[in-house]
């Protein structure tokens with residue numbers, strides 16, 4: 001931590017990154033739809049883990065968590081319903097092939113609706129709209145699985161956006177917070193500015209003004225602690 005290529009260590013709840021990546025090596029694949037800013041994972045593991053700790057990402061997409069953790073000397077296992085690379089294990093985030101209480105930290109950047117077409121796998125949660133209550137019952141199953149694999153007194157963080165579509169606003173981050181606090185103690189609620197999203201174009205800014213709606217400018221980063229076994 002702290003060499004010239006390292007990201008800034010965040011001390012406030014507002015995290016704003018101009019690019020997906022830092023340094024001179026890729027962390028994940030910056031063209032993967034919905035890729036996580038590598039800075040987010042770097043900051044979380046500085047705060048909530050130490051070298052040698054085991055980090056799990058149950059929905060690891062293009063592998064950003066794996067790349068950041070390996071570089072920072074954390075052990076890491078990444079799962080996805082459709083693995084993007086060979087070092088990602090195929091699994092459903094609701095049924096991870098892991099023993100109870102083994103993870104030192106869990107990071108998850110899940111779908112927040114059916115807005116991004118990740119794949120056609122029947123168990124891809126990103127094929128369910130957040131306007132459908134099933135979306136939240138499936139996120140609750142992921143929550144229960146994270147609670148099962150995390151060691152007591154350890155932390156998890158979940159990055160998620162909201163949806164406003166055809167005048168229907170769904171406060172996905174708030175609803176997820178309500179689910180998470182059934183299983184974990186809340187530690188903090190951070191805001192990650194969205195950059196380079198597909199709606200950051202002239203036509204979308206024009207529509208947002210003309211039809212009187214807001215483009216999404218940030219995502220929620222919810223940090224929780226496992227106090228005890230259920």
Ligand SMILES: C[S@@+](CC[C@H](N)C(=O)[O-])C[C@H]1O[C@@H](n2cnc3c(N)ncnc32)[C@H](O)[C@@H]1O
Nearest residue numbers: 034035036059060061062064081092093124125
């Ligand atoms: C926002 S992306 C993750 C991005 C990733 N953190 C990165 O930096 O590339 C969400 C991922 O969740 C995966 N996913 C959806 N449903 C899943 C499920 N039931 N189990 C595991 N992964 C799932 C999708 O395939 C997609 O790769």
